[in-house]
Amino acid sequence: MTFPDLTADLRARIPELRGTLEANAATAPLSWFRTGGPAQLLFAPADEADLARFLAALPAELPLMVVGLGSNLLVRDGGLPGVLIRLGKPFAEIAVEPNRRVRAGAGAADVKVARTAAEAGIAGLSFLRGIPGTIGGALRMNGGAYGGEVKDVLVEARGVTRAGDVVAYTNAEMGFTYRHCAVPDDVIFTGALFEGRPGDPAEILAEMNAITEARSSSQPVNTRTGGSTFKNPPGRKAWELIDAAGCRGLRRGDAQVSELHCNFLINHGKASAADIEGLGEDVRRRVRETSGVELEWEIKRVGLAAEG
Numbered sequence: 001m002t003f004p005d006l007t008a009d010l011r012a013r014i015p016e017l018r019g020t021l022e023a024n025a026a027t028a029p030l031s032w033f034r035t036g037g038p039a040q041l042l043f044a045p046a047d048e049a050d051l052a053r054f055l056a057a058l059p060a061e062l063p064l065m066v067v068g069l070g071s072n073l074l075v076r077d078g079g080l081p082g083v084l085i086r087l088g089k090p091f092a093e094i095a096v097e098p099n100r101r102v103r104a105g106a107g108a109a110d111v112k113v114a115r116t117a118a119e120a121g122i123a124g125l126s127f128l129r130g131i132p133g134t135i136g137g138a139l140r141m142n143g144g145a146y147g148g149e150v151k152d153v154l155v156e157a158r159g160v161t162r163a164g165d166v167v168a169y170t171n172a173e174m175g176f177t178y179r180h181c182a183v184p185d186d187v188i189f190t191g192a193l194f195e196g197r198p199g200d201p202a203e204i205l206a207e208m209n210a211i212t213e214a215r216s217s218s219q220p221v222n223t224r225t226g227g228s229t230f231k232n233p234p235g236r237k238a239w240e241l242i243d244a245a246g247c248r249g250l251r252r253g254d255a256q257v258s259e260l261h262c263n264f265l266i267n268h269g270k271a272s273a274a275d276i277e278g279l280g281e282d283v284r285r286r287v288r289e290t291s292g293v294e295l296e297w298e299i300k301r302v303g304l305a306a307e308g
Helices: 007-013 048-057 110-119 126-130 135-141 201-218 238-244 273-291
Strands: 020-025 039-044 064-067 073-075 080-086 094-097 101-105 154-160 166-170 188-195 255-257 265-267 300-302
Touching: 007 020, 007 048, 048 154, 048 188, 073 273, 094 110, 101 110, 110 126, 110 135, 110 201, 126 201, 135 188, 238 273, 255 273, 265 273
Parallel strands: 039 080, 064 080, 073 300
Antiparallel strands: 020 039, 094 101, 101 188, 154 166, 154 188, 255 265
């Protein structure tokens, strides 16, 4: 699908814009699944002020979403109407501050934040090593792994509203629950401040290495996959329900349920987004039939189905 080109109109609306605009931009390179249709418009802001200026002038009827590393994103084959915002290098800075605090941009990779904290002797942020995404996504989903969650270490988050207003939220104001925060969906996070506790760098790095080894031995890393496909139901583990439903290794075309960890879906090379999403729905149906549990997607599925 090819969408109408919005770049000229938006450049005219916002002549002082400094970021890059691209019409009908490929989204497959932006997600770990490496599949999906184009984005009508891809915007990479130069900094927070540039983002705020863009959002303030953006027509209200245009859909809007943001992407980080794309580790938990599936764009459907018909593409994504509206605007996709990618927070690149200007939002990837990480700095150590007094009192065992780390400030990071929303585009910073979780693993790099964990490593920066470890090298500074700040304990408590090692769990970020197990989250394959950026700080923005971790804020939005209260990202957690290996016994830690964002809610345990966040001091404050910063973002920009759809109206272009810069806002800040304390930990309490984030409204964290399991894999969720209560901040309105149209707020784009731009950064966060975390606080850990004193620790020995060597011990923290050893803990991170253990997380790396655990992920490598139990998850299909270095493949075209997303993060965990489904949320764990209360008191249950999604992978156990999927395994009990006989879905380990299940395929639909080039899409497959991982045989190593069956809460991961894999694109073996030529799977369409429809193949991957359809396989996920097959899994949900089988789990519902065998256990009565309705699995909830954790991977974010967006956009339009292919034409026809």
